[in-house]
């Protein structure tokens with residue numbers, strides 16, 4: 001079922017190309033038994049690795065700190081996706097600038113590997129579980145751990161379809177990972193109880209935390225909308241500053257994948273209203289962090305978020 005991973009150029013005459021071919025060849029001999037899986041976001045890169053384990057080779061397109069709303073696929077990305085055995089994307093228009101590329105992969109697998117499996121993680125959710133704002137679906141489903149476990153099921157199902165021989169392993173890995181997710185879910189609930197009900201208000205750079213708020217009982221306000229495509233206007237800053245000063249919200253948060261300047265402007269506006277709100281810390285919203293801080297996994301990043309939020313908002 002595995003096809004040639006890289007389509008070789010017809011006129012591979014230059015030394016550089018020959019070197020690249022040698023590398024390809026080496027990779028192919030080493031890992032010919034592994035399913036090649038391309039993922040868009042860092043959360044999905046981690047998820048694919050958790051479910052696929054040693055059976056797959058994951059290639060993540062977006063690095064840590066990259067904003068998926070704004071990410072455009074390069075020619076290299078497109079060729080990786082075309083030649084992969086499976087492509088996993090998040091969906092609900094999270095990858096807003098990759099819409100055409102993903103649609104064409106969904107439609108006909110495009111060129112390259114014709115047997116490719118295209119997996120949309122959000123397809124594991126029921127319609128009633130999706131949050132809509134003015135008719136636009138909120139794509140940040142990973143912020144509700146239960147919804148992310150549904151996404152994990154969808155990924156496991158897709159990988160098993162792409163590689164039926166190893167279906168039992170994908171299922172086992174899924175069950176194991178779902179247990180870890182359930183632990184994470186109860187960790188967040190327990191931590192949240194340290195914050196008084198009236199202070200469970202999460203103010204961040206953009207509306208990424210709607211699912212988090214619904215699942216764990218926080219009121220959530222973002223400076224920008226659910227995509228980062230639209231800039232926050234002065235009216236938005238002013239409205240939110242009023243809200244923070246009126247409700248004496250102790251802290252606001254920045255997001256690792258977005259510039260800090262908007263939140264600084266907001267804090268300044270709050271100060272001009274005679275109230276001081278502090279910077280609660282940096283949250284991972286649309287990408288995970290790095291191995292050094294243990295936030296390179298979904299679970300690590302989410303734990304970090306819960307700890308930072310609770311530390312800043314508890315009395």
Ligand SMILES: [Zn+2]
Pocket residue numbers: 069140206207208226227228285286
């Ligand atoms: Zn976002």
